[in-house]
Structure formats: C-alpha cells, structure tokens
Amino acid sequence: MDCGMFFVVGKDCTYKSLMCHEMGHALQWFWGPLFVFIALWSAGRYWWREFYEAVIYPRNKKPLPPYDSIWFEREATQWGWNKCGKFYDAAE
Helix, strand or coil, rough: EECCCCCCCCCCCCCCHHHHHHHHHHHHHHHCCCHHHHHHHHHHHHHHHHHHHHHHHHHHCCCCCCCHHHEEEEEEHHHHHHHHHHHHHCCC
C-alpha cells in the first residue's frame, strides 16, 4: 500500500519488484489530484485480482491479463525501477 513517499509491505516481503513498483506509485503523486483516482483503481484492481484468483479462476480457468497491462500499473513499475532498481542491483 502506498502512502505518499512511504509504502507499506509485509515484514517478510523480499520482492524487489513489489517494493520498486510501490515506489513508482509514490512517484505518481506527480499526477496531483488525479492520483486519488489512480490509487483507488489500483487498490480495487489488486483486490479484485486476489478474489478472482482465489474464487473464480479455479472454476473457469481463464487467466487474467498481466498486472502491468493497464497504464498506471505499468507506469508505476517503470518509474519505480528507474528510481530504485539501481539500488537493488548495487546491493547484490
């Protein structure tokens, strides 16, 4: 979950891609008031996908499109990797 320039992940999160993606959402504050809609769509879309994979997918077996198939998620991933991906690469 993104909270401006801070984001929250589980204490056991080791997914560099998730942390960079959430950093990208923090950078999306650039969009100003439009970010409220981006944040709501992103959160709703995340929880829909969780529900779909747990409840609907086992019945119909139709996979969802890639997570970054919608522009604001793709932008968050790209911006996040541009800003923090280099720090992860340097630490390894």
